[in-house]
Amino acid sequence: MNRQDFLLNGVKISFHHQQKIRTLILMNTVKNQQLFAIRLSLVIGVLMLVGKWYAYMITGSAAILSDAAESVVHIIAVTFAAYSLWLSYQPADESHPYGHDKISFFSAGIEGGLIILAAMFIIYESVNKLVTGIVLENLDVGTYIIFGASVINLGLGGFLVWRGKKSNSLILIANGKHVLTDSWTSFGVVAGLMLTQYTGWLPFDPLVAIAVALNILWEGGKLVRQSVGGLMDEASPEIEKKIHAVLQEETVKRGLHYHEMRYRDSGISVWLEFHLLFPKGTMIEIAHADSTEIESALTNALGQNTHIITHLEPYEDHDEIHPEELKH
Numbered sequence: 378m379n380r381q382d383f384l385l386n387g388v389k390i391s392f393h394h395q396q397k398i399r400t401l402i403l404m405n406t407v408k409n410q411q412l413f414a415i416r417l418s419l420v421i422g423v424l425m426l427v428g429k430w431y432a433y434m435i436t437g438s439a440a441i442l443s444d445a446a447e448s449v450v451h452i453i454a455v456t457f458a459a460y461s462l463w464l465s466y467q468p469a470d471e472s473h474p475y476g477h478d479k480i481s482f483f484s485a486g487i488e489g490g491l492i493i494l495a496a497m498f499i500i501y502e503s504v505n506k507l508v509t510g511i512v513l514e515n516l517d518v519g520t521y522i523i524f525g526a527s528v529i530n531l532g533l534g535g536f537l538v539w540r541g542k543k544s545n546s547l548i549l550i551a552n553g554k555h556v557l558t559d560s561w562t563s564f565g566v567v568a569g570l571m572l573t574q575y576t577g578w579l580p581f582d583p584l585v586a587i588a589v590a591l592n593i594l595w596e597g598g599k600l601v602r603q604s605v606g607g608l609m610d611e612a613s614p615e616i617e618k619k620i621h622a623v624l625q626e627e628t629v630k631r632g633l634h635y636h637e638m639r640y641r642d643s644g645i646s647v648w649l650e651f652h653l654l655f656p657k658g659t660m661i662e663i664a665h666a667d668s669t670e671i672e673s674a675l676t677n678a679l680g681q682n683t684h685i686i687t688h689l690e691p692y693e694d695h696d697e698i699h700p701e702e703l704k705h
Contacts, residue, residue, distance in 0.1 A: 407544045414540045415459045436519035439506045440566040443499035443586040450495040454488040481644025482607035485551035489600030499590035503583035520570045527563030545681040547644045558596040565589045610641045623678045627671045650686040657693040
């Protein structure tokens with residue numbers, strides 16, 4: 378048994394299969410964490426929706442209406458996000474040979490678009506109240522309800538973004554940012570309601586709603602921009618830095634070289650390929666073992682599902698095979 382193998386219940390398991398087992402365990406753990414987070418977001422979102430619409434019904438506040446409308450959008454978005462998360466983990470098939478990961482970017486774009494629509498609705502309703510007249514009541518009770526909702530959403534949004542970044546899930550990050558936007562919206566509404574109660578000037582309510590809507594519009598635009606960038610395979614400086622750091626360390630200590638590194642972030646997975654240059658005459662078994670160890674180091678460093686293709690080449694003949702590439 379070589380240095381890369383071990384025995385499991387009397388059966389020799391190769392290093393290559395060890396890595397497959399570790400990757401499967403990692404994927405399953407991350408998947409369960411992501412599913413828990415998105416379900417939590419959906420449950421809390423429903424509770425927030427009920428509370429905010431009740432607050433609007435007893436107050437007639439345009440600012441609270443804006444917050445409630447945002448919650449409606451959140452429920453629709455998180456439902457689609459939950460479906461997208463499930464679909465992203467479905468295995469590759471004949472019509473999708475690279476899997477379904479990129480639904481993550483589509484989901485983020487849908488969420489951003491819904492946020493933009495909510496902002497436009499809020500602005501319309503607020504302007505309408507400024508024109509037709511403002512009638513408010515029970516502002517104290519409404520303020521308490523919205524403040525409580527904003528605190529809960531602040532905690533939930535922070536958790537979703539943290540979990541999304543840790544598991545590299547754009548779906549969770551987008552949903553978390555949406556919840557955080559909802560939270561800041563609620564805090565803004567609370568401020569507007571307090572100003573309205575303190576000054577007695579009713580137009581404060583719809584004016585605050587318009588200001589909140591503009592902020593929502595900005596956040597929705599950023600999500601759409603991020604979605605387009607992902608669908609176009611936009612580079613990620615953070616991921617690229619990690620890849621180069623690992624490749625540099627692993628190749629130097631083995632006396633190897635690498636080049637032609639390319640990658641794409643599909644939302645929950647990273648697809649990576651590069652050329653690995655070996656001294657001429659290196660046995661294929663040794664080259665394969667080294668490349669497998671380097672791939673393992675990359676997977677561990679990225680901390681997510683990673684698909685790696687390594688092209689093995691002899692270093693001495695490289696200038697004859699790829700003469701132009703040596704100039705870069």
